[in-house]
Amino acid sequence: MTKLVYFAWVRERVGKSDETVALPPGLVTVADLLAWQQTRGEEYAYAFEQSSVIRVALDRKHAPHDAPIAGAGEIAFFPPMTGG
């Protein structure tokens, strides 16, 4: 099982701050995972419609969209950061 966590407007659109899911086999990269998210219903389709802008962290480290997701226990999805 993998914990998925959401922040800012990704969280609002998905409608939850986290969930624990069984990822389907065949998802290799972050990009695969983002494409899968789009298929999970209306709210996910909305949250991930512009998946190129979504940032992803694997176990609390920034990961590019071509990074492999194997082994990650916690995967976070969020918009570009606006702190500071």
Add this chain to the structure above:
Amino acid sequence: MTKLVYFAWVRERVGKSDETVALPPGLVTVADLLAWQQTRGEEYAYAFEQSSVIRVALDRKHAPHDAPIAGAGEIAFFPPMTGG
């Protein structure tokens, strides 16, 4: 009459912090003034021996060595600044 003021090692070498003098006619630029200072005795020759490094301020404003000195009431001589 013109007030001449000295700072840091220029002051120490000249042996005074200020003096009021009648500048001889014919001194046009800061460089002329520096050359004249070298002729005023042993302590002046020592203070101004490397006149290219001496900084000059005319009425409290930095002036390059080719600046005209006409009209200045207070002329300061000092080494490169080391504040901050």
Add this chain to the structure above:
Amino acid sequence: MPASSRPPCTIRIQSEPFDIPAETARLTAGRTDIGGIVTFAGLCRDEGGRLKALELEHYPGMAEEEIARVAESALARWPLMGLTAIHRHGLIKPGEDIVLVIAASAHRRAAFEAADFMMDYLKTRAPFWKREHLLDGSTGGWVEAKAEDDAAAARW
């Protein structure tokens, strides 16, 4: 302090305000080898009177870790004698501090560059998101990331 020892490095994520003089004193106490300290404080603006507050959401697990990674880069890159980064979360009112970076070094250039670098990287890498709360009582939108912040970070 021997040059080889690790300089004091403080990273904190907190909702409460921070105390800049106390944080500075923590870096300088008992030391006589520091020549320059650059402090950056980022404050909440009211955006021409439009804003009642900024709400800062963060990723609690990752925020501290990511800022620590940025700080490690700064420590590796400049000869620092101390580095502090504190970022607040929660509701922050106009005029209040949001973020603090303090960089201490023997010479000013390292302190300026490290503080500047820290802010550029905090902006673009630390998992924080700002949302506006407007003076009329409504919740405004999420603040959009600026291309100029990415460009600033790309300088390093």
Add this chain to the structure above:
Amino acid sequence: MPASSRPPCTIRIQSEPFDIPAETARLTAGRTDIGGIVTFAGLCRDEGGRLKALELEHYPGMAEEEIARVAESALARWPLMGLTAIHRHGLIKPGEDIVLVIAASAHRRAAFEAADFMMDYLKTRAPFWKREHLLDGSTGGWVEAKAEDDAAAARW
């Protein structure tokens, strides 16, 4: 504050220590339009334990005027909301502050650049000279100007 009005600008030359929080508060009091404040404090180092104190000689008439001229350049060049420059003279012990620059702006880039510029120009244009007083009781030499300071000022 309307954008066209002159931002508060404080220039002081003094022998006594300065109070950084008080100087910062003077710039920010009652304001909610400032987004970033960069503070530089320059401190006296003991140079590896060699130094008992630095003696700072200055040109009393010119020092304040020259720093004011540098500040005018900074105010003309960056959209600042406040600028402070304080330089001490006299005997200053290791660990004590020598110089303070505070630059406030809506955005951090202007504040960083203005503070950095102020320090580069203070170093090379403000009429101050440092002399070392050594721990063994003797008076050391005058500190020599550094070529790197001229190079830093030439960046602007």
